Amino acid sequence: MKTIDLALLGFGNVGKTFARLLIEKKEELQRDFNFLPRITAIATQSHGVCINSDGIDEQALLSMLDKDDPIDLSFLDNSGFSGDTYEFIRQVPAQLLFETTPVNPRSGLPALDYLRAGAKRGLHLVTANKGPVVYGYRELTELTGQHGRLFRFESAVMDGAPIFSLFRGPLAGAQLHGFYGILNSCTNLLLDRMRNGETLEEAIVFGASIGITETDPSNDVDGWDAAIKVAALSNVLLGQNLTPMDVRPTGIRGITPQMIALAEAQGKRWKLVCQGGWKDNVFQVSVKPEMIGSDSPLYTVDGTSSYVSFELDVLPGLGILESNPSPKTTAFGLLSDLIDIAKSESR
Numbered sequence: 001m002k003t004i005d006l007a008l009l010g011f012g013n014v015g016k017t018f019a020r021l022l023i024e025k026k027e028e029l030q031r032d033f034n035f036l037p038r039i040t041a042i043a044t045q046s047h048g049v050c051i052n053s054d055g056i057d058e059q060a061l062l063s064m065l066d067k068d069d070p071i072d073l074s075f076l077d078n079s080g081f082s083g084d085t086y087e088f089i090r091q092v093p094a095q096l097l098f099e100t101t102p103v104n105p106r107s108g109l110p111a112l113d114y115l116r117a118g119a120k121r122g123l124h125l126v127t128a129n130k131g132p133v134v135y136g137y138r139e140l141t142e143l144t145g146q147h148g149r150l151f152r153f154e155s156a157v158m159d160g161a162p163i164f165s166l167f168r169g170p171l172a173g174a175q176l177h178g179f180y181g182i183l184n185s186c187t188n189l190l191l192d193r194m195r196n197g198e199t200l201e202e203a204i205v206f207g208a209s210i211g212i213t214e215t216d217p218s219n220d221v222d223g224w225d226a227a228i229k230v231a232a233l234s235n236v237l238l239g240q241n242l243t244p245m246d247v248r249p250t251g252i253r254g255i256t257p258q259m260i261a262l263a264e265a266q267g268k269r270w271k272l273v274c275q276g277g278w279k280d281n282v283f284q285v286s287v288k289p290e291m292i293g294s295d296s297p298l299y300t301v302d303g304t305s306s307y308v309s310f311e312l313d314v315l316p317g318l319g320i321l322e323s324n325p326s327p328k329t330t331a332f333g334l335l336s337d338l339i340d341i342a343k344s345e346s347r
């Protein structure tokens with residue numbers, strides 16, 4: 001049985017949930033896909049680094065995660081590693097680099113540079129980070145390709161729902177004209193709460209209490225998270241070269257309780273609608289709040305769910321609804337990328 005060694009760069013919400021899922025699914029992966037995944041290295045910014053070419057002790061890792069105390073990965077290191085993130089990438093005894101550091105919507109850096117370094121070292125790359133997808137999709141695909149390796153990023157848009165893999169697999173051969181949907185689950189939840197009588201500020205406080213909104217919620221509320229996802233879908237699936245700034249999003253700050261009530265009176269709901277595609281031979285993108293009637297599939301997309309509809313030459317409307325994702329959903333996106341890469345290695 002083939003062993004595949006993995007290095008995790010970033011070990012926050014996504015990295016930790018992925019490690020748990022990987023350990024949980026290890027037997028399934030061996031049985032169904034004939035490979036044994038082994039985490040050999042983990043790096044964080046302020047919670048230590050560990051490298052062990054024989055595999056990080058999984059039970060020790062799980063018990064560290066189960067404790068309430070802040071983690072310190074250096075207790076699991078047996079390599080005496082000292083160095084920065086680039087040195088970590090140079091040294092890791094792994095075939096795959098999983099990058100889950102914070103997103104930078106303005107440039108994709110430094111994550112993009114970390115992935116460049118991994119690609120030049122001949123590693124397969126997997127990221128959950130939208131930044132490198134938007135700013136580096138073609139470059140990273142080419143760089144990894146030069147070494148016969150792959151660049152995958154299924155969880156960057158709609159967590160673990162299959163989006164990018166659909167177009168490599170079942171939808172290969174279909175021509176995509178455009179897409180629309182609800183791609184930011186945070187604003188969707190906030191608008192729902194406002195419909196039930198809360199102000200935007202109260203809804204943000206609730207969102208923060210359940211870990212959906214960040215301390216500074218402007219990335220979601222002002223539409224930047226949605227814009228970077230629109231740019232990612234446009235660049236990867238529709239051959240564009242957009243940045244989130246090109247999308248010029250309008251967020252939900254201008255939606256007042258009065259506007260919500262007015263929409264309700266007309267049997268409609270406010271939603272932050274994302275769009276991208278060809279219209280009259282011009283490629284157009286937008287992120288803006290719209291009043292949606294009950295005849296649209298977007299009307300019932302509630303809470304933290306998200307939805308995308310693709311318009312293809314052979315399928316006029318193909319909708320994908322992701323209901324109530326959890327951190328495990330995002331971790332599954334990384335796992336499905338791992339399986340895809342493992343399959344490519346055995347071909």
Ligand SMILES: NC(=O)c1ccc[n+]([C@@H]2O[C@H](COP(=O)([O-])OP(=O)(O)OC[C@H]3O[C@@H](n4cnc5c(N)ncnc54)[C@H](OP(=O)(O)O)[C@@H]3O)[C@@H](O)[C@H]2O)c1
Binds near residue numbers: 013
């Ligand atoms: N959360 C979700 O549900 C979700 C869904 C889809 C996509 N994503 C994307 O996934 C990525 C990770 O999200 P998250 O929620 O896991 O973030 P997070 O909890 O903030 O974790 C980020 C991790 O990156 C580490 N890090 C930062 N800079 C680093 C560096 N230079 N070298 C090594 N490690 C570094 C941090 O170290 P410390 O632990 O020391 O801070 C932390 O472990 C983001 O790009 C996000 O946009 C998240």
